[in-house]
Amino acid sequence: MSRGLKTALIVAAIVLFCCCVAGLGGTLLGTRVFGRALITNPDRVQAVGREIADYDVPSGYQELFAMNMLGVKIVAIGPAAPPDFMMIMLMQLPPGLEVSQSEMERQIEQALARQTGLARADMAEVGEEEAIIKGEPVTLIVREGVTDDGEQMRQVTGLFEGKGGPAVLMVAGEMDAWDPEMVDRFIASIR
Numbered sequence: 001m002s003r004g005l006k007t008a009l010i011v012a013a014i015v016l017f018c019c020c021v022a023g024l025g026g027t028l029l030g031t032r033v034f035g036r037a038l039i040t041n042p043d044r045v046q047a048v049g050r051e052i053a054d055y056d057v058p059s060g061y062q063e064l065f066a067m068n069m070l071g072v073k074i075v076a077i078g079p080a081a082p083p084d085f086m087m088i089m090l091m092q093l094p095p096g097l098e099v100s101q102s103e104m105e106r107q108i109e110q111a112l113a114r115q116t117g118l119a120r121a122d123m124a125e126v127g128e129e130e131a132i133i134k135g136e137p138v139t140l141i142v143r144e145g146v147t148d149d150g151e152q153m154r155q156v157t158g159l160f161e162g163k164g165g166p167a168v169l170m171v172a173g174e175m176d177a178w179d180p181e182m183v184d185r186f187i188a189s190i191r
Contacts, residue, residue, distance in 0.1 A: 038067055055090070056185075056189035057077060058077070064077065072092065074090070086179065089169070089172075092162045123143040126142050133190050141157050152174065154173060
């Protein structure tokens, strides 16, 4: 599987993840709705990201796209020139929505199970890490797995308080491209 195809598949998984959390059915994912919800203008993508939280985009990365649909905001950040694959996603849930860490993890697993790319990886929880996001302790769930093509994958997820309510951080990528220092710097930059 080519790197470009893998990146496209991961982007599709992230979009599906957003839709699952919002409770959207398959009919709402039609081309018309998706086309209107997907934001690719760099200024608008940055604005949606800043509605979730303030953060520093890692060196060599860029905000790729955003979505703002039914109170759910999402921004995807990825390498500007992806020789290897690693993706960062921030998602803001609608205000007032009460959600637990385990429920968010279940939603992530369901969304990824319906897609290819990471969904083709049998992801298993391998540990937890503690981080500080916006001055508050956050438990990050670490999962690892292997795709059908033999690629080793890693995923880190965590639930934190965004600007307008619960927010999710997800970092996913190939093990051979995994950059723990970049992940730590990005997490530390969220404010």
